[in-house]
Amino acid sequence: MERIKNLIQKCLWGAFAIFLGACSSGIAGGSVASPQWFLSAPKDGIYLYGNGSANSLEEAKKIALNDLASSIQVKINSNTAITNTQDDTKQSSSMSQNIQLSLSDLELQNIELKESAYQNNRYYAQVRVKKSILLQNLEHKYNALFGTLPAIVPQCASISLKDKNELEDLLARLGVLAQTILALKPNANLTSLTPYQKVLQANSPNPLVHLVFSPTDDEALINSLSGEYAKFFKNTSDKNTFVIKNKLTTQSVGNGIKITLEADFYDCNQKLFLHIEANETNETKEKAQNRLKVKLYKSLKEYGGGDDDIPRI
Numbered sequence: 338m339e340r341i342k343n344l345i346q347k348c349l350w351g352a353f354a355i356f357l358g359a360c361s362s363g364i365a366g367g368s369v370a371s372p373q374w375f376l377s378a379p380k381d382g383i384y385l386y387g388n389g390s391a392n393s394l395e396e397a398k399k400i401a402l403n404d405l406a407s408s409i410q411v412k413i414n415s416n417t418a419i420t421n422t423q424d425d426t427k428q429s430s431s432m433s434q435n436i437q438l439s440l441s442d443l444e445l446q447n448i449e450l451k452e453s454a455y456q457n458n459r460y461y462a463q464v465r466v467k468k469s470i471l472l473q474n475l476e477h478k479y480n481a482l483f484g485t486l487p488a489i490v491p492q493c494a495s496i497s498l499k500d501k502n503e504l505e506d507l508l509a510r511l512g513v514l515a516q517t518i519l520a521l522k523p524n525a526n527l528t529s530l531t532p533y534q535k536v537l538q539a540n541s542p543n544p545l546v547h548l549v550f551s552p553t554d555d556e557a558l559i560n561s562l563s564g565e566y567a568k569f570f571k572n573t574s575d576k577n578t579f580v581i582k583n584k585l586t587t588q589s590v591g592n593g594i595k596i597t598l599e600a601d602f603y604d605c606n607q608k609l610f611l612h613i614e615a616n617e618t619n620e621t622k623e624k625a626q627n628r629l630k631v632k633l634y635k636s637l638k639e640y641g642g643g644d645d646d647i648p649r650i
Contacts, residue, residue, distance in 0.1 A: 372454045375461050378408075384465040385409065385521075386451070394453060397462035402445065405464060412520040446474060472522055479514045482507065483528055489536050493605035495545035495578040496536055498569055498641040504537050545578045546570040554585045558626055562598065565630045569637045577605045587622070594622045596629050611640065 371390065378386035387405025391397040447470050452463035486507055487500040496504065511530055518525045539545065548566055550559050562583065566572065570581075584599040595618040602611035615632040619625035 370457055371459075372452065372456065372461050374452050374463060375454075378463065383468060384451075385468055385471065386463060386465045388461070388463050390459055390461045392460065394455075394460045394462060397453075397460040398450065398464060401462045401464040402448070405445075405466065409517060409520065413516045446470070468521060472518060472525075475514055475518050475521075476525070476527075479511065479518060479527060482511055482514065483530075486511075486533055489533065490604060490606065493577055493579070494539060494575060495605070496540055497579065497602070497604075497610065498544055498637065501537070501540050501544045502642050504533060505541075508533060508537060540571075543567075543569060543571045545573050545575065547574060547578050547580045548572045549580060549582045551583075551585070554583075555587065558585060558587075558596070561626050561630050562633060565633045565637070568634065569641065579604055580607075590618050593618050593620045594625045596622070596625045598629060598633060600633075613637075613640075 375388050375390070378388055385405055385408060387401040387403070387408060389397045389400025389402070389404055391400055445466055447466060449465050450462060451465045452461070454461045487496070487503050489496060489500075508530060515527055515530065518527060546566075548563060548570075562585075563572070566581070580603045582601045582603065584601075586597045588595050595616060597616040598614065600613040601609055602613075603609055613633070613636045615629060615636060617625045617629040617632060619628060
């Protein structure tokens with residue numbers, strides 16, 4: 338009996354030893370499942386790094402580039418001190434929440450493949466870019482894009498529809514660049530976007546204008562055309578805003594009615610910058626009026642820089 342007991346103990350100890358060996362082998366294997374340099378990117382203050390792994394080296398490098406961009410995105414998200422560059426408004430809140438960095442924003446150049454390896458049927462890559470070179474490129478892009486901002490007249494409280502749409506797009510792109518630059522270099526000296534942001538804020542969602550019609554114009558026609566203007570502008574009587582002076586003429590033509598609209602757009606210095614003329618002849622005044630407002634909508638949409646959803650005439 339004692340002999341059997343000893344034999345069982347030896348078997349158990351042997352099985353236990355085999356189990357420990359298997360575990361230690363698994364742990365050791367796990368430690369080399371990926372290269373040591375892949376486990377954590379260096380933080381030397383000179384370069385920015387990104388890691389990636391995939392079934393091919395090229396794909397691993399692409400993933401590493403995206404990882405590099407993501408590391409900058411994390412810096413932007415954590416840099417809350419610069420996300421509000423203007424007053425606490427819906428405009429600034431929207432801008433700060435929508436900063437999403439992409440490789441196209443970075444326009445990465447001079448990328449180095451620092452490390453690469455093939456282990457366990459998988460490719461690993463580590464890329465890096467010099468922070469000073471990246472910042473130089475980003476600042477150059479920022480300054481070049483800033484130079485394309487539409488001119489704003491300081492004493493004017495409003496801007497044109499075309500400038501408003503351009504300003505909205507450019508400020509969104511400049512905002513991404515500014516946040517990226519400041520995340521990498523908090524003391525960067527960038528030309529302020531604040532004056533443009535304030536103008537855009539005051540003219541959002543639609544630019545301010547003062548609509549002018551003749552007191553003798555048909556009220557139904559005025560209301561119809563004002564409804565089309567309201568899709569693009571906010572009518573106001575405030576001072577120093579743009580003015581749209583409308584001239585309407587209605588005349589009988591054969592068995593129908595012809596309505597003509599002449600609209601002159603002036604800035605706050607009474608400088609004419611746009612003239613729109615549209616007319617419509619139809620069998621009834623109501624039909625002519627409805628077709629005329631569609632033509633006005635189309636003209637305003639085209640001037641604003643977009644042709645989507647324009648009703649067919």
